[in-house]
Amino acid sequence: MRTIPINDNWKFRPKVDVPFYEETPETMTVCLPHDAVIHTSRSKDTDSGTHKAFFQNGVWEYTKKLFIDESYTNKHVMFLFEGVQNQAMIYINGYHAAHHPYGYTEFLVDADRYLRYGKDNELKVIVRTANDTRWYSGAGLYRPVTMLVSEESFIPPYGVKITTQDVRENQAVILVETTVRHDGTESAKTFRLHTEICSGDGSPVASDTAPVTVYRSEEIVVRRRLYVKKPELWNTDSPSLYICKTRLSDGETVVDICEDTFGIRMLQLDTENGLQINGRSVKLRGACIHHDNGILGAATIGQAEYRRVERLKAAGFNAIRMAHHPASRALLDACDRLGVLIMDEAFDVWTDSKRPFDYTISFQEWWERDIASMVAKDYNHPSVVMYSIGNEIFETGNPHGSIIGRRITDKIKSLDNSRFTTNCINGMLSVMDRLREQMAEHEKQMDDKDINQAMTDIGDRIAEVMRMPLIGEATEESFSCVDIAGYNYMHGRYEEDKTLYPGRVIVGSETHPNNIDRNWRLVMDNGHVIGDFTWTGWDYIGEVGIGRVAYNAVGSLEHMADYPWLTAWCGDIDILGNRRSISYYREIVFGLRKDPYIAVYKPEHYHDTPEYMHWSWTDTVSNWSWIGFKGKPIKIEVYSDADEVELLLNGKSVGKAAAGEKNRYKAIFDITYSPGTLEAVAYCAGKETGRHQLQSADEDMILSLQAEQSEISAEDTDLAFFNIALTDSNDTVHVCSDRKITIDIQGPGELAGFGSANPMNTESFGETSHSTYYGQALAIVRPTGTGEIRVKASADGCADVQTVVLVK
Numbered sequence: 001m002r003t004i005p006i007n008d009n010w011k012f013r014p015k016v017d018v019p020f021y022e023e024t025p026e027t028m029t030v031c032l033p034h035d036a037v038i039h040t041s042r043s044k045d046t047d048s049g050t051h052k053a054f055f056q057n058g059v060w061e062y063t064k065k066l067f068i069d070e071s072y073t074n075k076h077v078m079f080l081f082e083g084v085q086n087q088a089m090i091y092i093n094g095y096h097a098a099h100h101p102y103g104y105t106e107f108l109v110d111a112d113r114y115l116r117y118g119k120d121n122e123l124k125v126i127v128r129t130a131n132d133t134r135w136y137s138g139a140g141l142y143r144p145v146t147m148l149v150s151e152e153s154f155i156p157p158y159g160v161k162i163t164t165q166d167v168r169e170n171q172a173v174i175l176v177e178t179t180v181r182h183d184g185t186e187s188a189k190t191f192r193l194h195t196e197i198c199s200g201d202g203s204p205v206a207s208d209t210a211p212v213t214v215y216r217s218e219e220i221v222v223r224r225r226l227y228v229k230k231p232e233l234w235n236t237d238s239p240s241l242y243i244c245k246t247r248l249s250d251g252e253t254v255v256d257i258c259e260d261t262f263g264i265r266m267l268q269l270d271t272e273n274g275l276q277i278n279g280r281s282v283k284l285r286g287a288c289i290h291h292d293n294g295i296l297g298a299a300t301i302g303q304a305e306y307r308r309v310e311r312l313k314a315a316g317f318n319a320i321r322m323a324h325h326p327a328s329r330a331l332l333d334a335c336d337r338l339g340v341l342i343m344d345e346a347f348d349v350w351t352d353s354k355r356p357f358d359y360t361i362s363f364q365e366w367w368e369r370d371i372a373s374m375v376a377k378d379y380n381h382p383s384v385v386m387y388s389i390g391n392e393i394f395e396t397g398n399p400h401g402s403i404i405g406r407r408i409t410d411k412i413k414s415l416d417n418s419r420f421t422t423n424c425i426n427g428m429l430s431v432m433d434r435l436r437e438q439m440a441e442h443e444k445q446m447d448d449k450d451i452n453q454a455m456t457d458i459g460d461r462i463a464e465v466m467r468m469p470l471i472g473e474a475t476e477e478s479f480s481c482v483d484i485a486g487y488n489y490m491h492g493r494y495e496e497d498k499t500l501y502p503g504r505v506i507v508g509s510e511t512h513p514n515n516i517d518r519n520w521r522l523v524m525d526n527g528h529v530i531g532d533f534t535w536t537g538w539d540y541i542g543e544v545g546i547g548r549v550a551y552n553a554v555g556s557l558e559h560m561a562d563y564p565w566l567t568a569w570c571g572d573i574d575i576l577g578n579r580r581s582i583s584y585y586r587e588i589v590f591g592l593r594k595d596p597y598i599a600v601y602k603p604e605h606y607h608d609t610p611e612y613m614h615w616s617w618t619d620t621v622s623n624w625s626w627i628g629f630k631g632k633p634i635k636i637e638v639y640s641d642a643d644e645v646e647l648l649l650n651g652k653s654v655g656k657a658a659a660g661e662k663n664r665y666k667a668i669f670d671i672t673y674s675p676g677t678l679e680a681v682a683y684c685a686g687k688e689t690g691r692h693q694l695q696s697a698d699e700d701m702i703l704s705l706q707a708e709q710s711e712i713s714a715e716d717t718d719l720a721f722f723n724i725a726l727t728d729s730n731d732t733v734h735v736c737s738d739r740k741i742t743i744d745i746q747g748p749g750e751l752a753g754f755g756s757a758n759p760m761n762t763e764s765f766g767e768t769s770h771s772t773y774y775g776q777a778l779a780i781v782r783p784t785g786t787g788e789i790r791v792k793a794s795a796d797g798c799a800d801v802q803t804v805v806l807v808k
Contacts, residue, residue: 001154001256004147006064006079006123007032007716012140015059015126031716031782036060036127036140038297038753039766044563051355052136053542054563059128062141070118076150076183077115080157082106082329083143084127085298091124101362103137104291104325105373108148108157130357134348135290136542138298143328144716152184153191153248154256156219158376160246162262163418165225167278172231172264174206178222178246182214189214191255193222194247199232200240212248233278234263234382236318239339241382263336263382269420269483271498271505271528275385283523284341284530285590286319287312287537287572288510291328294575295753295765296780297541302717304780305330307708309338311577312537316587321424321509321533324348324391326374330717335383343422343509343533344378345388346371350404352394368411375415386420387412388509392488396423397430397474406481423478424486424509427471427493428462430478434470462614463492472500479504484530491515494522494529508532512614513547513570513582517589517664534586535615539571545759546570547615551608559613567759570615574757576778582617585639588665595690596640596659596667596682598622603629603673621774624678624694627736634673637666642682642689650676698728701737703798705791711806714783719752720805722779722791726772726798733775741777742769744792748785748807754778783807 012034013027042054068077081088085103089096092114100107115121129139148157159179166173174197182189191214196207206226214220232240241261248256268276275282289312293304305328312320319341322331327344335342347367353360378384389408395401409421428435465471466489479485479501486509487493494506506529511519519532539547545561547570567575572583581599588597599620610619618637626634638645640659645667647654657667659682667680675696682689708721724741726734745751745768755765756773763770770777781789785807792802 001157001258002149004149005716006066006145006147009064010034010141011063012036013061015061032141032145033143033299033301034140035138035142035297035299037129037138038299039764041764042563042566042762048131050544050560050565051131051134051542053544053566055136057129057131058139059126060140062125062127064123066121066123066147068115068117068119068121072115072149073117074152076148076152076154077111078148078157079109079111079123080106080146080148081109081141081143082145083300084125085129085137085139085142086132087128089126091122091126093121101366102359102370105370106143106329106377107373131355132357132359134354134543135540136292136298138292142298143300151255153180153182153189153214153250155179155246155248155258156181158379160244160258160260160380162244162260162380164264164266167231167233167264167266170230172228174226174228174264176208176224176226176244176246178224179219180212180214180222180248181219182216184216187216189216189250192249194249195224195226196245197226197228198243198245200242202243205229205242228264231264234265234339235277235280236282236339236341239263239337239382241336260380261336262380265382267385267419269505271503274505274527274530277385282318282341284319284507284532285317286321286343286531286533287317288321288323288533288535289538290323290536290540290542291325292541294539294541294577295755295778297753297765299752300328300330301719301752301782302330302333303712303719306334306337307577307721308538309334309340311573311579313338313340315537315572315579315583316590316592317537319343319531319533320537321345321388323510323536326377329377332378332381332383336381340383342381342384343386343388344374344384345391345424346374346408347390347393350390350393350395350401367408371408371411372415375412379416384419386422386484387416388422388424388486389482391424392426392429393423394429394432396425396478397427397434399477401430402477402481405478409481420483422484422486422507422509423482424488425475425478426488426510427475427490428465431470431474434474435465462489466490467492467496472497476501491519491522494526498526498528504528505530510535513572513586513617514612516586517661520589521661534572536568536571538573539567539569539575539757539759541567541575543568546613547617548613548759549616549619550611551605553611557611557613564760564762566761568615569759576755576757576776578757578776580617581620581622584622585665588639588641591641594641594682596638596642596645596680596692598678598680598692598694599637599639600624600694601635601637603632603634606633606635621735622694623733623735623774624675625697625732625735626673629673630675632673634671636669636671636678638669638680638692639665640667640680640682640690641665642684644683646681646683647671648677648679648681649674695730695732697732697734698730700728701734701798702727702729703741703793703795703801704731705793705801705803707791707803707805709805711808712783714748714786714807716782718783720749720781720783720789722781722803724772724777724779724793726775726795735774738772738775739795739797740769740771741793741795743779744768745781746790746792748787749781749783749789749805752780752782754780781805
């Protein structure tokens with residue numbers, strides 16, 4: 001089947017008059033993937049409010065002209081939409097061709113009956129958003145669109161399924177199931193199907209051929225087992241990939257060709273050894289992530305997805321939970337190549353809504369099709385190890401919910417029995433109605449339609465509540481419907497449930513970041529607990545301020561923050577891809593870093609009283625350049641797995657403090673700020689095990705502009721990333737001297753996004769000027785052709801800087 005990307009030259013406009021487009025041309029030309037929302041203005045008065053970061057809902061229209069060659073008259077033409085947000089209405093030449101309500105599953109549109117051959121054709125997509133998600137969803141054609149062209153007889157999309165059936169020391173057995181469809185004029189047709197498996201370098205390692213007879217207007221499945229000698233197995237440390245090449249022939253004529261990438265690996269699961277890949281137990285060092293790409297908004301551009309996975313793995317994660325919807329193809333491809341495991345999640349709701357216009361409206365009619373879409377997309381990806389059937393579903397505490405959960409699991413197993421299923425349950429939310437009766441004093445605070453607010457209001461009693469027998473009894477059947485019990489914030493049950501439910505395998509499917517040290521000890525000490533997924537690995541737009549630190553707050557804090565908060569501010573990594581203090585702490589807890597790490601509390605808040613949310617980390621920055629605070633008190637925490645840490649200021653010891661697991665991997669110091677060199681030295685049994693140093697920035701101010709790649713491709717999946725910082729001559733960042741940066745782009749590239757990680761940002765990501773946040777910003781440029789992209793940056797008080805990226 002021929003695949004033709006059709007991402008360029010779409011005409012885009014708001015379908016109805018909305019105030020935030022007053023200064024925008026009525027129609028724009030855009031390249032997909034495209035987020036219709038990210039460059040619009042925000043307002044504190046929007047009905048989407050805190051959930052969607054105060055962006056407006058709306059209705060948008062995309063149109064594209066396509067010339068369909070007359071030779072296509074006897075061929076099949078389909079359009080593959082990888083993701084349309086939301087309530088997609090598809091029109092071909094003015095005719096309604098398809099409707100797809102869910103924004104996160106891909107779908108096919110059969111175009112044959114609507115096309116005009118030898119002429120221009122119009123493909124139109126209308127999308128609309130409402131209060132349909134609990135996070136920033138973006139809008140529009142935010143994932144790629146492809147035209148698929150085949151002969152009358154062909155291998156349909158998702159028509160090749162590859163499964164590792166057996167792995168031994170020197171061979172693997174690979175089952176390849178190929179679907180063949182015949183829509184030609186002959187009542188029956190015999191073809192020859194050739195299957196070849198090649199290693200990553202293209203060398204053939206196994207092949208098979210067989211005749212295939214198909215009746216007209218029918219399809220059959222051909223199952224062939226291939227033997228691969230001395231296979232290179234896929235795992236997180238060595239993600240070896242193979243290519244399955246499938247060829248369908250009619251005599252000497254090749255009718256169809258497919259190529260599918262896969263990995264050879266076997267999965268096993270039990271309560272003693274946990275999750276095993278190729279016979280080796282793996283503990284999941286997991287990150288929950290939403291789907292937006294920070295300053296790009298929801299646009300799912302391949303290089304941005306790869307960069308995100310690459311940085312998550314470099315920070316110590318080996319697993320991702322896609323929250324709370326199916327992942328993109330680009331993200332799965334990146335995880336395959338980089339060796340990161342995936343929990344792909346189907347739904348955030350079933351039949352009981354969390355937002356007024358969410359997926360509950362479509363669930364009963366569409367859930368089976370959306371499950372089938374997710375599984376078909378994921379099937380050949382070795383990185384996908386489990387499917388989550390839902391996130392914090394209210395119905396999981398009653399028999400009705402168990403019936404639904406079992407049906408979803410059965411549907412998945414009928415499509416893919418090679419992976420495991422889970423249900424990510426928050427026990428407190430599953431029994432909220434009954435919990436009210438037992439905790440009457442909290443009745444007014446527990447709104448069963450606002451998940452996280454209920455958790456925030458119940459405060460320090462969450463762990464106690466989660467251990468109540470009521471929760472175990474109410475969720476037992478729902479957990480029995482899946483292979484792995486997903487515990488959201490229920491770490492207090494890990495050990496006791498081993499006795500209560502001896503056959504249960506558990507994953508910490510969502511956990512608070514400030515408990516990683518205690519949670520990870522439970523993971524390591526219990527074979528039936530296979531890992532931990534923190535909320536979250538990467539900061540995201542929406543659910544604003546759930547990880548904020550408030551100072552001198554009066555009364556209890558609301559779960560989410562007021563305008564102009566933009567991001568959740570709860571990620572180990574910020575929306576630009578920079579690691580925050582907690583990321584290094586987590587790396588030490590995981591046992592992946594021996595050097596200590598210095599995190600400095602912001603000195604302007606030394607005398608203030610901090611208030612932390614459940615998803616907060618300490619308000620720290622790894623920097624020793626605090627202008628105006630010389631001689632003033634400052635607090636420091638040093639992360640280390642060593643017995644103790646010594647802190648040196650300008651070469652002189654200012655004290656030692658215990659660290660290591662018994663002290664939650666933190667050594668705390670309270671000193672007087674003086675610029676210069678701050679150094680932490682870690683000791684175990686009196687011997688140095690590592691050190692970390694911070695240096696104050698000099699007075700000189702330099703504008704730094706660094707391209708992450710010197711060359712990129714001209715493909716619409718590629719991007720050029722430019723890191724911008726205010727530094728001294730030694731590349732030390734000035735964190736107290738933020739200012740507006742202006743960039744100019746020349747050559748075959750256009751600005752895709754420009755901004756900072758400021759969680760309270762009021763500036764647009766679509767303008768050529770943006771302020772730094774703690775001295776840093778990021779510009780992303782999308783190629784529009786081949787040649788040299790020249791980017792120049794300027795700022796008040798700094799010399800202009802320029803850099804070049806070659807587009808091939």
